[in-house]
Amino acid sequence: MYKLTLEDGSVLDGLELNGNCYVSDESISESIFAGNLGTVVITDGETTETHTDMVLNGLWDDSGKTWIALGDKTEQEKHTEQMEATITDLQLALTEMYEMLLGGA
Numbered sequence: 001m002y003k004l005t006l007e008d009g010s011v012l013d014g015l016e017l018n019g020n021c022y023v024s025d026e027s028i029s030e031s032i033f034a035g036n037l038g039t040v041v042i043t044d045g046e047t048t049e050t051h052t053d054m055v056l057n058g059l060w061d062d063s064g065k066t067w068i069a070l071g072d073k074t075e076q077e078k079h080t081e082q083m084e085a086t087i088t089d090l091q092l093a094l095t096e097m098y099e100m101l102l103g104g105a
Contacts, residue, residue, distance in 0.1 A: 004070075005041040006032065012068075017044075021058075021067045028066040030059050040070065053078060 002015040002022055010032055015022040037054040051072055058069035073081075 001045070003043050003045075004068075005043075006036040007038045007040070008036050010036065015068075018067075020071075021069050024066045024068065025064070026066065027061065028059065028068065030056065033059070037070070 001013070002017055004012040004015065004022065006012075012022070012024060012028065012032075014026075015024050017023075033056045037056065038052060040051045040054050042049045042051065051070075053073040054070050055073050055077065056069070057071045058067070060067050
């Protein structure tokens with residue numbers, strides 16, 4: 001059995017591994033993973049792995065079980081996130097400058 005510990009300390013326990021998916025007998029909501037995959041600890045009781053920057057590749061119910069597919073972010077995904085954050089920062093700076101110019105007139 002496997003256990004996933006998410007970044008906020010939430011624990012998903014009693015999971016089976018099927019291929020590259022973790023399978024739970026309990027219903028699991030996608031919301032538990034939102035913003036919570038920065039650090040994920042996966043253990044099978046003997047081996048423990050710590051992953052950083054994971055993504056939820058899939059979550060679905062089948063035959064009363066919840067299937068969870070997690071993966072490590074690719075370098076491209078990390079780069080895209082960094083670019084989006086930079087663009088957002090630039091947009092905020094431009095907005096502040098525009099407001100300052102309007103307020104000064």
